[in-house]
Amino acid sequence: MTAAAALAPARGGCADAPVLRERGQREVFCGLTGIVWLHRKIQDAFFLIVGSRTCAHLMQSAAGVMIFAEPRFATAIIDERDLAGLADANAELDRVVQQLLARRPDIRLLFLVGSCPSEVIKLDLSRAAERLNRQFAPGVRVLNYSGSGIETTFTQGEDACLAALVPELPAADETPRLLVVGALAEVVEDQFRRLFAAMGIEAVDFLPPRRSTALPPVGPGTRMLLAQPWLGETARLLESRGATHLPAPFPLGAEGTTLWLHAAARAFGVTPARFRDATALAESRAVRALAAHRASLAGKRVFLFPDSQIEIPLARTLARELGMRLIEVGTPYLHRGHLGPELDLLPEGTRLAEGQHVERQLDRCRADRPDITVCGLGLANPLEAEGFTTKWSIELVFTPIQGYDQAGDLAALFARPLDRRTRLAV
Amino acid sequence: MQLAVWTYEGPPHVGAMRVATAMERVHYVLHAPQGDTYADLLFTMIERREKRPPVTYTTFQARDLGSDTAELFRAALAEAQARFRPEAILVGASCTAELIQDDPGGLARTAGLDVPIVPLELPSYSKKENWGAAETFYQIVRAFAGPHAPPPGTERPARLADRRPRCNLLGPTALGFRHRDDVREITLLLARLGIDVHVVAPLGATPADIARLGEADFNVVLYPEIAGQAASWLARSFGQKATRTVPIGVGATRDFIAEVAALAGVDPVPVLDHETSRLPWYSRSVDSTYLTGKRVFVFGDATHAIAAARVAAEEMGFTVVGLGSYSRELAREVREAAKRHGVEALITDDYLAVEEAVAALQPELVLGTQMERHIAKKHGIPCAVISAPVHVQDFPARYSPVMGFEGANVLFDTLVHPLMMGLEEHLLAMFRDDFEFHDEAAPSHLGATAAAAPAASSPAVAAAAPVLEAAPVWAADAERELRKVPFFVRGKARRNTERYAAERGLAAITVETLYDAKAHYAR
Ligand code: SF4
Numbered sequence: 001m002t003a004a005a006a007l008a009p010a011r012g013g014c015a016d017a018p019v020l021r022e023r024g025q026r027e028v029f030c031g032l033t034g035i036v037w038l039h040r041k042i043q044d045a046f047f048l049i050v051g052s053r054t055c056a057h058l059m060q061s062a063a064g065v066m067i068f069a070e071p072r073f074a075t076a077i078i079d080e081r082d083l084a085g086l087a088d089a090n091a092e093l094d095r096v097v098q099q100l101l102a103r104r105p106d107i108r109l110l111f112l113v114g115s116c117p118s119e120v121i122k123l124d125l126s127r128a129a130e131r132l133n134r135q136f137a138p139g140v141r142v143l144n145y146s147g148s149g150i151e152t153t154f155t156q157g158e159d160a161c162l163a164a165l166v167p168e169l170p171a172a173d174e175t176p177r178l179l180v181v182g183a184l185a186e187v188v189e190d191q192f193r194r195l196f197a198a199m200g201i202e203a204v205d206f207l208p209p210r211r212s213t214a215l216p217p218v219g220p221g222t223r224m225l226l227a228q229p230w231l232g233e234t235a236r237l238l239e240s241r242g243a244t245h246l247p248a249p250f251p252l253g254a255e256g257t258t259l260w261l262h263a264a265a266r267a268f269g270v271t272p273a274r275f276r277d278a279t280a281l282a283e284s285r286a287v288r289a290l291a292a293h294r295a296s297l298a299g300k301r302v303f304l305f306p307d308s309q310i311e312i313p314l315a316r317t318l319a320r321e322l323g324m325r326l327i328e329v330g331t332p333y334l335h336r337g338h339l340g341p342e343l344d345l346l347p348e349g350t351r352l353a354e355g356q357h358v359e360r361q362l363d364r365c366r367a368d369r370p371d372i373t374v375c376g377l378g379l380a381n382p383l384e385a386e387g388f389t390t391k392w393s394i395e396l397v398f399t400p401i402q403g404y405d406q407a408g409d410l411a412a413l414f415a416r417p418l419d420r421r422t423r424l425a426v
Numbered sequence: 427m428q429l430a431v432w433t434y435e436g437p438p439h440v441g442a443m444r445v446a447t448a449m450e451r452v453h454y455v456l457h458a459p460q461g462d463t464y465a466d467l468l469f470t471m472i473e474r475r476e477k478r479p480p481v482t483y484t485t486f487q488a489r490d491l492g493s494d495t496a497e498l499f500r501a502a503l504a505e506a507q508a509r510f511r512p513e514a515i516l517v518g519a520s521c522t523a524e525l526i527q528d529d530p531g532g533l534a535r536t537a538g539l540d541v542p543i544v545p546l547e548l549p550s551y552s553k554k555e556n557w558g559a560a561e562t563f564y565q566i567v568r569a570f571a572g573p574h575a576p577p578p579g580t581e582r583p584a585r586l587a588d589r590r591p592r593c594n595l596l597g598p599t600a601l602g603f604r605h606r607d608d609v610r611e612i613t614l615l616l617a618r619l620g621i622d623v624h625v626v627a628p629l630g631a632t633p634a635d636i637a638r639l640g641e642a643d644f645n646v647v648l649y650p651e652i653a654g655q656a657a658s659w660l661a662r663s664f665g666q667k668a669t670r671t672v673p674i675g676v677g678a679t680r681d682f683i684a685e686v687a688a689l690a691g692v693d694p695v696p697v698l699d700h701e702t703s704r705l706p707w708y709s710r711s712v713d714s715t716y717l718t719g720k721r722v723f724v725f726g727d728a729t730h731a732i733a734a735a736r737v738a739a740e741e742m743g744f745t746v747v748g749l750g751s752y753s754r755e756l757a758r759e760v761r762e763a764a765k766r767h768g769v770e771a772l773i774t775d776d777y778l779a780v781e782e783a784v785a786a787l788q789p790e791l792v793l794g795t796q797m798e799r800h801i802a803k804k805h806g807i808p809c810a811v812i813s814a815p816v817h818v819q820d821f822p823a824r825y826s827p828v829m830g831f832e833g834a835n836v837l838f839d840t841l842v843h844p845l846m847m848g849l850e851e852h853l854l855a856m857f858r859d860d861f862e863f864h865d866e867a868a869p870s871h872l873g874a875t876a877a878a879a880p881a882a883s884s885p886a887v888a889a890a891a892p893v894l895e896a897a898p899v900w901a902a903d904a905e906r907e908l909r910k911v912p913f914f915v916r917g918k919a920r921r922n923t924e925r926y927a928a929e930r931g932l933a934a935i936t937v938e939t940l941y942d943a944k945a946h947y948a949r
Pocket of ligand 1: 030031032052055058114116147150460461462521
């Protein structure tokens with residue numbers, strides 16, 4: 001695919017397609033899970049969940065196998081005595097924070113993360129954050145957000161966390177600056193920085209930053225590119241601080257990455273020639289990397305369970321660049337504003353589903369017999385045992401798949417389970 | 427509020443899930459928010475179960491609060507009944523639903539469903555996973571065996587002479603440490619004694635099987651944390667005696683054989699005379715001499731920690747320098763065991779407290795859970811996993827019980843595997859400067875990747891170490907000499923020397939101080 005072809009997407013797609021909206025059991029993580037990658041991303045931040053033993057257990061079950069160093073997150077587990085009276089709970093929280101900061105003097109930014117129990121008992125974490133700020137300023141900044149399962153689904157936790165950072169960002173003036181929003185792997189950030197530099201866009205910031213002491217500025221000159229599809233609230237708050245959103249598909253695959261970069265190029269007046277010079281080489285590398293997997297993936301039927309909201313951009317990449325056929329594309333939440341350019345590119349007639357009734361969705365999946373099913377960890381092995389080939393969706397959030405040089409890795413994530421099926425003779 | 431980095435146990439409803447998932451034809455309708463569905467992955471990923479746990483979550487959201495969360499529960503219940511057609515439905519609340527007080531038990535009772543309902547009250551803010559499993563199992567046993575109990579005070583009729591004695595095996599659940607294999611091993615052992623296994627529960631049992639529990643002559647309690655409560659109810663209601671010995675290790679297995687033989691009225695001698703464990707001989711073989719007095723720290727659930735400590739001391743010849751458990755319910759038993767080993771029991775569910783203890787004791791081997799594996803790795807100490815909670819690699823493909831004689835074989839291998847081989851250890855002491863064969867290399871049979879680089883002192887240790895006024899300074903040659911002490915005792919040598927110097931008010935530690943301290947503590 002050439003850059004020119006990629007820049008002229010066919011209109012139509014799924015923009016007005018009906019969406020199957022379901023209500024029932026949702027087999028998804030809550031927003032706390034975002035901490036698993038956020039705590040590695042912002043290196044001087046600590047995430048203190050104010051919740052129950054369930055929340056602590058979720059974190060270690062979702063992250064336990066992946067974390068070998070001491071994590072920069074913990075849970076303040078609410079117990080019976082805290083439930084007896086709110087005054088106690090606040091004093092207890094202060095004590096726990098004190099204990100924590102004494103143990104981790106390296107921490108500069110502390111997030112108090114709300115959970116279902118803290119919200120149901122109306123423990124006011126924003127007031128607690130204010131109080132603790134007075135106590136620990138200027139050494140430690142204390143912020144709060146909610147990752148509760150009654151309000152947030154999986155990646156919405158990152159949205160809530162970044163939204164909490166927005167008021168902290170220093171003000172910028174009218175000078176155009178590019179702000180890339182959404183946690184990306186460091187290697188991907190560095191690649192994007194080089195590509196922007198090659199186009200002549202030097203003033204580029206990333207949110208979240210690697211250190212809390214290097215918060216990017218925001219103001220009327222800010223042009224914002226979303227690197228992830230789950231940042232509705234963060235984008236809204238950035239816009240209220242003057243930033244302009246650059247609508248684009250998300251940077252998955254060669255086409256997605258080109259269109260995403262091009263949105264920035266257009267906003268910064270980069271000439272088409274310079275844009276091509278900056279991107280052509282990497283783009284053709286991505287196209288080659290994708291082509292290597294196309295043979296094994298083209299025509300394969302894929303069913304995506306809702307998990308992280310990356311499903312629609314992912315489905316677009318699988319369909320358009322790898323020739324896969326979309327059976328159902330589920331998403332926990334469909335943000336039409338941000339996903340508009342993606343929906344335009346989806347093949348017409350794709351079955352979209354928002355929300356979940358997991359039993360009925362499993363019934364559909366069994367009836368459709370897809371070649372590969374993208375689903376969460378609770379469903380993958382049971383489906384494999386029924387003879388389905390699966391891809392854990394969590395890997396799509398925890399591995400670098402954005403940008404040209406990860407396009408091949410993204411395809412490999414789908415090719416590997418299929419390859420494995422053909423190898424095993426047992 | 428308690429600050430927790432990792433937790434040994436999940437919330438009590440996860441205990442209930444372990445029971446429900448272990449059983450057949452049972453469904454659990456859990457009032458809980460969406461994030462709580464993470465618990466499914468414990469079973470499908472860590473234990474690699476091929477089926478989803480039989481659990482329906484209501485996954486209520488903030489917008490449902492105050493309006494129709496109760497209705498949501500009713501709908502989920504009716505749907506679960508229609509879809510899965512179980513023989514029994516457990517109903518309950520997770521931590522969040524407990525706060526909104528919808529009373530799942532009451533809602534289910536009035537729902538008019540044509541299926542037995544077992545309401546579970548599991549207080550999430552005071553109780554934990556094992557308690558939840560025990561309570562759930564007890565409620566199920568009461569609900570289904572209860573109707574068959576004889577009137578109170580009825581004498582248990584003697585077993586007919588022409589019927590073989592039979593017992594129930596109680597306690598194995600889903601996600602239990604080696605439960606599946608323990609059941610097979612103990613069933614085989616009982617068969618050799620001429621005792622039949624009547625019902626295994628909860629693992630593999632249907633509600634109808636539970637109803638038959640009272641027909642057995644006695645109960646074998648494999649895991650007291652989970653089955654203790656149900657077994658004492660069965661003792662009261664059916665006059666069934668229950669075993670007290672948990673057959674982990676050769677000695678405990680012998681005791682267990684004697685105990686069940688007495689309960690069943692059979693002769694234990696033929697089985698005791700033909701023990702099938704290699705542990706006694708392997709431990710006596712000269713190669714094992716190097717195990718003598720190795721300092722071991724043991725932590726886990728009460729059953730496995732107590733048993734592992736006994737095996738370590740009596741069957742491996744180690745020295746138990748620390749013994750602890752996160753099972754507060756069985757704290758008394760752990761304290762008694764600790765007393766036998768001459769140590770103070772550590773009863774805590776605070777991972778940081780366990781880490782502090784390990785750092786302070788500097789054992790040569792840690793026997794623990796997956797948490798202790800993390801701790802030991804960080805401190806460069808060999809570790810074997812002997813108790814839940816565990817990772818996926820502790821559900822091995824091969825048959826590996828920890829109970830019975832085969833279990834003892836497995837334990838021997840498990841406890842020796844992380845250590846240096848006998849001669850290897852001596853050679854290291856002699857030639858520790860060899861560039862390929864230095865003492866920070868891992869045991870040769872563990873390969874290069876297993877090399878556990880002892881981490882720099884952890885924050886926990888740093889925070890825990892008493893701040894010594896004008897701590898003695900190591901002279902360069904003393905520091906060099908210390909490097910010659912094998913790494914697995916180096917930490918201890920350093921601490922002892924520093925303590926020795928501090929107690930004597932020495933400002934500097936010389937080579938002489940190092941050896942003075944060595945002589946002092948050797949007494
Ligand atoms: S869903 Fe709520 S209670 Fe459950 S783990 Fe998430 S925040 Fe905690």
